Amino acid sequence: MLMSFFFSDRDLNTILDLYEAGEKFYLYTGRGPSSESLHLGHLIPFMFTKYLQDAFKVPLVIQLTDDEKFLWKNLTIAECKRLARENAKDIIACGFDVEGTFIFTDLNYVGGAFYENMLEVAKRVTYNNLRGIFGITPEDQIGKDPYFRMTHDVAPKIGFQKPSLIESRFFPALQGECTKMSASDPNSAIYVTDSSKQIKAKVNKYAFSGGQASVELHRKLGANLDVDVPLKYLNFFLEDDDELDHIKKEYKEGRMLTGEVKQRLIAVLSELVARHQRARAQVTEEMVDAFMAVRPLPNMFG
Structure with missing residues (x-):
């Protein structure tokens, strides 16, 4: 995606x-x-x-x-x-x-x-x-x-x-497309240093929802996918296109609730961030020096 x-x-x-x-x-x-x-x-x-x-x-x-x-x-x-x-x-x-x-x-x-x-x-x-x-x-x-x-x-x-x-x-920032992710507001974004607990709390509390005000109304009208931040994040990070299409259809037609979409996003982001943290932990100062060493690169000009 x-x-x-x-x-x-x-x-x-x-x-x-x-x-x-x-x-x-x-x-x-x-x-x-x-x-x-x-x-x-x-x-x-x-x-x-x-x-x-x-x-x-x-x-x-x-x-x-x-x-x-x-x-x-x-x-x-x-x-x-x-x-x-x-x-x-x-x-x-x-x-x-x-x-x-x-x-x-x-x-x-x-x-x-x-x-x-x-x-x-x-x-x-x-x-x-x-x-x-x-x-x-x-x-x-x-x-x-x-x-x-x-x-x-x-x-x-x-x-x-x-x-x-x-x-x-x-x-977009968690609060929606009219806001900006900012280092001065740690709740505006998911950081690669966040724990799964922090990710869950941020998504549940701050991720702007396109769902309706009540379950009854949501079942009737469905979600507004154009403004829903959890769905926008899934657009970026959910690798299974078929599952994403299914979520969009069910959410838009009111059969899937905001909480369910957020739970799927929490799982996706927690796995992504945990994987990054494992890789980051393996990066040493010597590796940084190697990447920054001035040297010829293969297939470069000249």
């Missing part, structure tokens, strides 16, 4: 055509490490990236933008570095192959002591400072931007192939 949630792309057909013609390509993704633990929404792009790497047998580069989080969050450089390594362990636990995967952090790979000093200065320079010092205007060019879209637009201007971009659907 995960595949159906990656719904659009930019120039993916170009890469596929080149691949069929025998040309090489590599995968690139990343994360901004601003929290101790990943939640399920963070795992989805890495699960999909692993599928793509396994399907095409291509190298993968994963960037951890710890420098960006230093600039955006109230964190020290040392803490950003630590969070990057902790997040790397969760990423490695998704099952990536060290032989074909390079993980790097900006502060270690791009940086060094001089770069860290640059960031300490940059964090304390505002737009008004720049305007006063250099006389810049809103139309002036800038030398930084962390987003793929700008890379997509600029790459041809400097002689490179446009990267292909793949986009996924929004993964």
